[in-house]
Amino acid sequence: MPTLLELTSQGDVGTMTDESQLSKVKLMHPQQLYELWERQSWSAHAIDLERDAEEYATSVTAEEKESLAYNLSAFFIGEERVATQFSGLVRAYEDQGEEAFLTTQQVDEARHAQFFNRFYVEVLQRDGTFEDRLEKAREDVNESFIQLFDVELPDSQERLLADPRDLEAKVDFVVLYHMVIEGTLALTGQHFMQDYLEKQGKLNGLLEGYQRISQDEHRHVAYGTWFLQQKAGDPALRRRIQSRLQELIPLATGVLVPPGVEDPYDYEILGYHSSETHQFAFNALSRRLKVIGVPLAEEVAA
Numbered sequence: 660m661p662t663l664l665e666l667t668s669q670g671d672v673g674t675m676t677d678e679s680q681l682s683k684v685k686l687m688h689p690q691q692l693y694e695l696w697e698r699q700s701w702s703a704h705a706i707d708l709e710r711d712a713e714e715y716a717t718s719v720t721a722e723e724k725e726s727l728a729y730n731l732s733a734f735f736i737g738e739e740r741v742a743t744q745f746s747g748l749v750r751a752y753e754d755q756g757e758e759a760f761l762t763t764q765q766v767d768e769a770r771h772a773q774f775f776n777r778f779y780v781e782v783l784q785r786d787g788t789f790e791d792r793l794e795k796a797r798e799d800v801n802e803s804f805i806q807l808f809d810v811e812l813p814d815s816q817e818r819l820l821a822d823p824r825d826l827e828a829k830v831d832f833v834v835l836y837h838m839v840i841e842g843t844l845a846l847t848g849q850h851f852m853q854d855y856l857e858k859q860g861k862l863n864g865l866l867e868g869y870q871r872i873s874q875d876e877h878r879h880v881a882y883g884t885w886f887l888q889q890k891a892g893d894p895a896l897r898r899r900i901q902s903r904l905q906e907l908i909p910l911a912t913g914v915l916v917p918p919g920v921e922d923p924y925d926y927e928i929l930g931y932h933s934s935e936t937h938q939f940a941f942n943a944l945s946r947r948l949k950v951i952g953v954p955l956a957e958e959v960a961a
């Protein structure tokens with residue numbers, strides 16, 4: 660499966676080797692992404708988790724469960740957060756194609772949270788309500804995660820809800836949501852989790868869920884890339900995108916590090932070294948920024 664920027668009018672550029680071509684990529688626009696959503700629909704309740712429950716109880720070790728917990732809980736809480744903190748962007752649509760696409764994205768995020776809730780009930784056997792399970796999952800994440808999802812994200816949405824026509828607030832929101840949370844963190848977590856589950860050959864229901872969710876996330880990130888590419892034509896907005904990213908990257912890097920790790924630059928999770936996961940996340944972001952036309956470090960020309 661292509662991992663980056665595959666949703667363009669020219670097909671798959673995720674494997675494009677000529678980096679100079681990235682700035683010339685023609686992205687799918689929201690109406691096309693909406694039509695793609697109709698073709699890619701799926702049901703979180705149709706995935707079979709019976710075998711996963713058996714395997715989790717009998718052949719997943721305690722150590723493995725501990726390593727899985729950070730990724731699973733980060734996604735469970737993260738999906739709930741991105742569903743409920745999305746309404747401001749839906750109200751900030753600029754045409755009918757964008758409105759249609761954004762409403763599908765909010766439904767997708769609710770579906771992702773539903774999938775993880777099912778997994779927590781049927782496989783992890785967590786009792787209580789959906790809210791109880793979310794609360795318990797918060798024990799597995801770190802402070803950077805809480806800061807990003809419970810402070811930065813709601814604050815950013817509040818600004819959009821206060822004035823949906825505030826273009827700067829909309830740009831800030833898409834940088835945080837689509838570029839950092841989805842494009843840098845979620846797609847990285849999904850990539851390594853899918854790779855891990857494929858190699859293990861167990862928890863196939865979970866793998867199927869991740870594959871479906873990741874397909875949705877690529878569509879979401881494609882929208883964010885398209886939107887920022889449109890707005891980056893304005894030098895003031897281009898500088899804003901760059902400075903917002905520079906502010907958020909240290910926090911996002913902190914989210915990647917599982918709780919309890921001694922050295923944040925030297926640790927392993929599920930058999931992957933931190934240098935590999937951090938590099939994957941950074942490459943994903945920097946390739947998208949090339950498409951958008953905003954360098955991460957250099958000065959943006961006035």
Ligand SMILES: [Fe+2]
Nearest residue numbers: 738767768771
């Ligand atoms: Fe999602």
Ligand SMILES: [Fe+2]
Nearest residue numbers: 768841876879
């Ligand atoms: Fe998403």
